[in-house]
Structure formats: C-alpha cells, structure tokens
Amino acid sequence: MTDTIEVRALHKRYGRNIALHELDLRVHPGTVFGLIGPNGAGKTTTLRTLVDVIRPSSGTVRVLGEEPRHGGAALRRRIGYVPGELHLEGRSSGHRLLAFYAEVSGSAGSSASVLRTARDLADRLGVDLDRPVRTLSKGNKQKVGLIQAFMHRPELLILDEPTSGLDPLVQREFLAMVREARDAGQTVLLSSHVLSEIQQTADEVAVLSAGRIVAEGDVASLRLGSVRRVRVRIGGSDAAAARAAFEKLPGVEGLDVTDHGEGVQLSTTIEGAIDPFVKALAQHEVQDLTVEEPDLEESVLRLYGDRSRPADASAPPHADDAPRERRRRAGASATGGGIDEQTGAPRTRRSRRGRRH
Template sequence: MSAAIEITRLHKKYQQHTALHELDLHVRAGAVFGLIGPNGAGKTTTLRTLVDVIRPSSGTVRVLGEDPRHGGAALRRRIGYVPGELHLEGRASGHRLLAFYAEVSGSNGSTTSVLRTARDLADRLGVDLDRPVRTLSKGNKQKVGLIQAFMHRPELLILDEPTSGLDPLVQREFLSMVREARDAGQTVLLSSHVLSEIQQTADEVAVLSAGRIVAEGDVASLRLGSVRRVRVRIGGTDAVVARAAFERLAGVEALDVVDHGEGVQLSTTIEGGIDPFLKTLARYEVQDLTVEEPDLEESVLRLYGDRSHADTAPTTRRSSRGRRH
C-alpha cells in the first residue's frame, strides 16, 4: 500500500537545541497512525514540519506524494490539521468561521454539503456554532477546531493532541470520528500522550523520545498496556500479612501497604499479567479497587529505557509492516 507520509532522516535544530534527530517515519495510506511520547519528545515539531509551519534543518518529507515546502494551497486543501495549541478568537460565530474555512479550503464537494457536515459534527460534539468564537470555552474552541479539520473529509488528518480540553464523553465521540475516517479510506496521524486514545484507534504506533523514535509497530507488539498502577482497600487482614501475600508475586513493584481502619490500603505497580495479583486479591474482602494506566512517560521509561540513554542507545524497531490489520 502507498505511503501517505514518508519522512527520511528528518533533522531539526533550534540554535543549540536539537528537536529531531535523523527521524524516519512511514505512514501507510488508509491507516490510523499514533505518534506518542512525553512532552518535549518532538511530536509537535514533527507534525508542524508536515504542514510546512516549520522547515527542517535537513532530511526529506513527503506528504501525499508531495514536498510540503512546494505543495502550496493545493496540498493543504487535502489535509485536515488541528494544531497542538489552537487559538480561535474574533467576533464571528462558529458558523461564519467554518463557512470561511469551507470557502478557502476548496473542499471536496460543495460548500453547502461541507457546512451540512459541519453542523452534523457540531451536534455530535455538543457545541453551539451560533455563539461568537471568542466567547467559547477552551473545550468548545477545541471542538470547532476538530470540526474544521474533519468537515471537508480530507485525504489526510494530522491531529496534534486533539482531545485537549475535552470531557470524556466528547473524547469518546472523537474516537468514533477517527474510526469512521479510517473506514472511509482517510489517513489519520494522531499525536497524543494519552495511551488509551492510541490503544482504541491506532493500527500502528511510533514512540518518540528526545527527538528519536525508540520503538514502532502495532499496538499489541509494543505492549503499551502491560504496566498498570493499582490501588485497593481490603478488609479482614493487616499490613504485615497482606505485604507477605503480595510482595512475592511476579511483576509487583513499588508495593506500599498500610493499615486502614479494619483492613489495609495497598498500592502497587504491576508489570505484565495481572491474573496472579487478582487471584491473590480474591482471598480478601475487596472494599475498593482502582486500576490505572501509568502516564506515558513512565510507560516509555519502563518499556524502552531511560530517555537519557536515547542519544546513544540503538533504536528498537518492532515492525508490523506486512501484518494484516
């Protein structure tokens, strides 16, 4: 399958700071590709290069078969873009702003059909397009930004932290929009530091750390869900007994057990399978239980090593190319 995005040896340096180190990235057409990494990893720099907001220091970039530096307005019309820091101001209503975008984008289909799609998306996301944009909350401005990216059904969607400021129900609707775009044959490049967004939508993933890709492949092969943080309150035991029962389990790390009322409060990080922990937990009266994903930086550090080694460590590639998705 052809590539929607091809990046080869992309290097970007700001004075003394190197943001990207010889980056290689291939995004196949019709796929959802997740680009993840902690803040400062280089995600936004990479995406801005794709839409020619910034220019590379060296290397080559091809987007939909063209160099973004020379593709001009014709290439930009084929792309839907949500920047990481979205700024929407002005007295115009959401309707008028989107009508302007529809006119200048040269959208697929008529302006009328594009605006009809925009209204449908506004209903799904729950934003009032009659209000002046400047009066909208951060979350509602983000919704308008998503609508302008999706409404003309572009060949390629480039989305930088697109769910910033959105509540969980709207985030779920956004993920449905991404899956629908993929089903329609569109390509989606999604940058996020929220693991669950990537796990629910992406076909392939690249992990970016300190300006380098430290791993890439399909979500399952990268084991992004293999580390969990657990907090549980159990009754009918004390801290000494509970610690002895749980600390010898495989994968249990950073175990903290304290007496709490007539039971104990236990917190730990579990790497790998959670089944042994749950079977041990079943011996007790479970009063409360919370299982969380770690933040992305912790997961990257655990799975691929400290970022401080990224400058010298070889890149880990767990390629999924050729697999069926």
C-alpha cells in the same frame, strides 16, 4: 502503494537545541497512526514539519506524494490539521468562520456540502455555532477546530493533541469520528500523550522520546498497557500477612502496605500480566479497588528508558517551541504559502479578510 506520509532522516535543530534526531516514519494509506510520547518529546515539531509550518534542518519529508514546501495550497486542501495550541478569536460566529474555511478548503461547488457536514459535526460534538467564537470556552473552541479539520473529508488528518480541553463524552465521540474516517479510507496521524486514546483507535504506533523513535509497531506488541498502578483495600488481614502474600508475585514493584481500620491498604505498580495479582486478591475481602495506567512519560521511561537516551549525552535538551521559526513561518505568504498555525486552516489572500467577519 505509496505511503501517505514518508519521513526519512528528519533532523531539526534550533541553534544548539536538537528537537528531532534522524527521524524515520511511514504512515500507510487508510490507517490510524498514533504518535505518542511524553510532553516535549518532539511530537509537535514532527507534525508542524509535515504541514510546512516549520522546515527541517535536514532529511526528506513527503506527504501525499509531495514535499510539503512545494505542495502549496493544493496539497494543504487535502489535509485536515488541528494544531497543538489552537487559538480561535474574533467577532464572527462559528458558522461564519467555518463558512470561510469551507471556501478555502474546497471548491465553490462543494462548500454547501462541506457546511452541511460541519453542522452535523457540531450537533455530534455539542457546540453552538451561532455564538461569536471569542465567547466560546476552550473546549468549545477545540470542537470548532476539530470541525474545520474533518468537515471537508480530507485524505489526511493530522491531529496534534486533539482532545485537549474536551470532556470524556466528547472525547468518546471524537474517537468515533476517527474510526469513521479510517473506515472511509482517510488516513489519520494522531499525536497524543494519552495512552487510552491510542489504544482505542490506532492501527500502528510510534513511541517518541527525546526527539527519537524508540519503539514502533502495534499497541499490543509495544506493551505500553502492561504497566498499571493498583490501589486496593482488603479486610480481614494485617499488614505483615498482606505483604507476604503479594510482594512475591511476579511483576509487583514498589509495594506499600499500611493498616487501614480492620484491614489494610495496598498500593503497587504491576508490570506485565495482572492475572497472578487478581488471583491472589480473590483470596481476600476486597473493599475497594482502583487500577489505573501511569502517565505516558512513566510508561515510556520504564519500558524504553535506555533507548530513549540520546546517543550524544552532551547534546542540549530539545525544544518543541521555536519562537523565531514560528514568526518566520507565520509571515509566509498570504497567497496560499502556509497553514495558519493558530487555526490549522490553509492561508490564502482571503485569510486576512476572514478575520474581520
């Protein structure tokens, strides 16, 4: 079976700055693939290459069996795309904007069905499509961006930081939409720096750091959830006794113990199994407990730090943003020659007129 996405030796350079280093990536049909890494790792550059917003310096890219630069509007209609920096402006309502996108993304005969799906998604996400787009909050604009990507049920969804600006309840609904898309046979490439999103949805994951894939596999095998920060307040103990009880436990690092009223406050980082710490904690009166994952950048550096360093230490830092390249691609054809980088929708000759709605 042909891979939905096949990337080989993808290299992207902006002048002296290297964004991607010989990247290899395969995404199988009907799966959710998570591309994760700290901010600036090269995730956005990779996704923009897949939708032909930017062009690689070298290497090959195939999406749905075609090269993005040659696939044209026909290929782009098979893709739903949410860019990392979504900007929706205009006096038109959400309904009129989505109606335009429905016409661009599908045949005239299917646009009514696409709009019905859009209205259903709007109800699920809780966005008022009767309001002018320019009056919507950042979170509601993001919802409209998600709707335009999902509503025509594309074969491939490419989602760059899709939950930016969404509240937790809407994030949960979005993750349900991703799982439903996978169950319907669609392929999803999801870029995020929020580990919990990937853990809940992805079948496979690639960890990107400094423009390189430093680890790849399923979430469990990558051990990305094995680093936790713990803060706990216990009673009936003093700082010396608590330190002696917990600092010898496996995986406990950076233990800090301070007196707190009639007990002590502990904070530590635990790498690996948390069971020994929990069992030791059970011997005490637990007054408060917080367990949280560290930010993804810390997880990547702790687990894959050596492999994330560029082989060429003299290479300048990468740049995810390339203004000159964006301007060049933004001017690419009003004849279906590009994807609108601000909205994620395919560009056609109609796109200029659509802005005046």
